[in-house]
Amino acid sequence: MANARSGEMMTAEINEPRKVQLAFPASDGGKARAPRQVSDHVATAAVVAAIVVAMQIGSMFIPSYILPSPVADWYAAGGAIGIWENTSEVQELAAFGEATWHVTDALKLTGGLRYSSLKRDVLNSDQFASLINNGPVPTPVVVTHPDPTTEHPVTPKFSVSYDFADGVMIYGTAAKGFREGGPNPTLNVGSPDCQAGLALHGFSAPPAGFESDSLWSYELGAKGQNADHTLRAQGAVYQIDWSNIQQSVNMAEACGNAPVLNLGKATIQGLEGEVSWRVSEGLTLDAAANYYMKAEISEDQSFTDLNTGVSQVGVRKGTPLASVPDFTATAAAQYNWRLADDQKVYVRAEYQYIAASNRYVAGAFGDNPGLHAESYDVASVRAGLSVADYDVNLFIDNLFDAHPIVTEGGGFSPGGNDGRSRSTIRPRTIGVSLARDF
Numbered sequence: 001m002a003n004a005r006s007g008e009m010m011t012a013e014i015n016e017p018r019k020v021q022l023a024f025p026a027s028d029g030g031k032a033r034a035p036r037q038v039s040d041h042v043a044t045a046a047v048v049a050a051i052v053v054a055m056q057i058g059s060m061f062i063p064s065y066i067l068p069s070p071v072a073d074w075y076a077a078g079g080a081i082g083i084w085e086n087t088s089e090v091q092e093l094a095a096f097g098e099a100t101w102h103v104t105d106a107l108k109l110t111g112g113l114r115y116s117s118l119k120r121d122v123l124n125s126d127q128f129a130s131l132i133n134n135g136p137v138p139t140p141v142v143v144t145h146p147d148p149t150t151e152h153p154v155t156p157k158f159s160v161s162y163d164f165a166d167g168v169m170i171y172g173t174a175a176k177g178f179r180e181g182g183p184n185p186t187l188n189v190g191s192p193d194c195q196a197g198l199a200l201h202g203f204s205a206p207p208a209g210f211e212s213d214s215l216w217s218y219e220l221g222a223k224g225q226n227a228d229h230t231l232r233a234q235g236a237v238y239q240i241d242w243s244n245i246q247q248s249v250n251m252a253e254a255c256g257n258a259p260v261l262n263l264g265k266a267t268i269q270g271l272e273g274e275v276s277w278r279v280s281e282g283l284t285l286d287a288a289a290n291y292y293m294k295a296e297i298s299e300d301q302s303f304t305d306l307n308t309g310v311s312q313v314g315v316r317k318g319t320p321l322a323s324v325p326d327f328t329a330t331a332a333a334q335y336n337w338r339l340a341d342d343q344k345v346y347v348r349a350e351y352q353y354i355a356a357s358n359r360y361v362a363g364a365f366g367d368n369p370g371l372h373a374e375s376y377d378v379a380s381v382r383a384g385l386s387v388a389d390y391d392v393n394l395f396i397d398n399l400f401d402a403h404p405i406v407t408e409g410g411g412f413s414p415g416g417n418d419g420r421s422r423s424t425i426r427p428r429t430i431g432v433s434l435a436r437d438f
Contacts, residue, residue, distance in 0.1 A: 090180070093117040110159045118151045118180050151212055153178040168224035178214040179246065184259040187251070197252025201314055202303040210260045215242040235273035242266040245297075247322050248360040249315070250371075258360050263301045263315055268324075269294040282336045289329040295321045297361070319362055325355035325375070342388045353377045359407060376404035378425065382433075389437045394430075401428040 098112035157175035164170075187206040188194050198206065221236030245266050248258040274288040301315040334348040356375045379400055384393025403424045 089121045091119045106163045108161050108163075110157075110161075112157045114155045114157075116151075116153050116155075116178075118153070120149050120180065120182065149181065149209070151180060153212065153214070155214075166224075167227070168222065170222045171220075173219045174216065176214060176216050178212055181209060181211045181246075182260075183209045185257040187255040187257055187259065189255075191252075191254040193254035194252050194256075196307075197255060199306040200303070201249070201251055202306060203251075204306060206255075207259050207261065210246055211244060211262050213242065213244040213246050213262060215240050217241075230278040231276070233273070233275045235271070237271050238269070240268040242268065245321075250360055250362075263297060263361065265298045266296060266321055267294060267298045268292065268321070282338075284334050284336075286332045286334075287330065289327070291327050292324060295324040295326075297321070315361055320358050322358055322360045323373075325357040327353075327355040329353045342386075344386050345384070346386065346393075347383045348381065350380045351377065352379075370408035373406060373408075374404060376402055376425075378402055384433075391433075391435045391437075393433050395433060397429040397431075398425065398427060403427065 094114060094116040096112060096114035098110065101109045103109060155176040155178060157173065159171060159173040159175075161169055161171035184207050187198070189198075189206060198204070217238060217240045219236050219238040221234060221238075223232075223234040225232040243265050244262045245264070246260050247263050249261050249263070250258045270290060270292045272288070272290040275286070277285045279285060297315055297317055297319045300313045300317050302311050303314040304311045330350070330352045332348065332350045334346055337345045339345065354376055357373050358371050359373050360371065362371055378398055380395065380397045381399055382393045382395035384391055405422050405424060407423045
């Protein structure tokens, strides 16, 4: 159900432990449930354990360009005013184990533990041109991390589930997750306004990076299906207690970027649900939704103003988290025409709605320009042919060419004009996709 929850903010980016698989009973085209492993529950307790060692190595190079406003001034000056280059390499070595006890045919207890070793090498390089700093020559601003950062998080998980004879299951889970730290983008420290904003938040220099954060998630839910497996539904209520959270904070518009800080604790409470209905042999309808009842900072975060030496509350308890829309929903409809056992032609339509949210954590010091991101929706369609392990389809993503402003920031422009940088989602895209399952 991660697709129903937003961004997201914690599921798309955070390394949560693998969720316990609470499968439905076998259905047409589905995988059969594993046979019970215990025949005498009083005398025998079967434990299934798996140990897996994995290593992931990757690197990335991300160039980014910021354009000023108004456009005429940019053309007159001849060129972009800022370049951001970010190079990083991450290595992860992980081992995990999981044990399951079938207490009865219906009741199952599961426990697991994961150990990870993370190593990150980072180089950040920004160049802010003379258009910003009113200097004759662009001055590179480089932040390096000469020593690799290492972390060794340990993340346990626990679950209990109970299967009813009529195809309904109830479950509860508790799991710890983490998200590794990383580098911050460099800031336009040549601007006095940026320097003042840093000092107000207790920094004599831009924060080079941020630490890992972690969370405990607790979930109670149910899953079920009808007798002929044409209707399936699941729903859950959950709470997430988040510590040392990573959130973008606007120091000052003139800084050009909003660095990530670790801001104490946050609490998230929500509801989510999914339903899938096979209306006929060819038609299937799907829907999913997530609603955050609460997603906010749970304690005041104070900063010591370097100019006055006075500690002030910079982020207040109850401030909404960044990039967390209150409500998200998805819906899809697909119709299949089966040509043979392993061949079909299909058409599919999808719709997604994302409610309004805040782009960053609102500070307690004055204005927060560009804070609010408006709600938006996106539709897509595709038609394709599947033959055995191959699939080819013609698609149109962002069918109605929506262009919501997803991010907004800046304050860069010559002559004091209100220049801003904005980004949106990919425009209407028409293409052909070819895929193969292995």
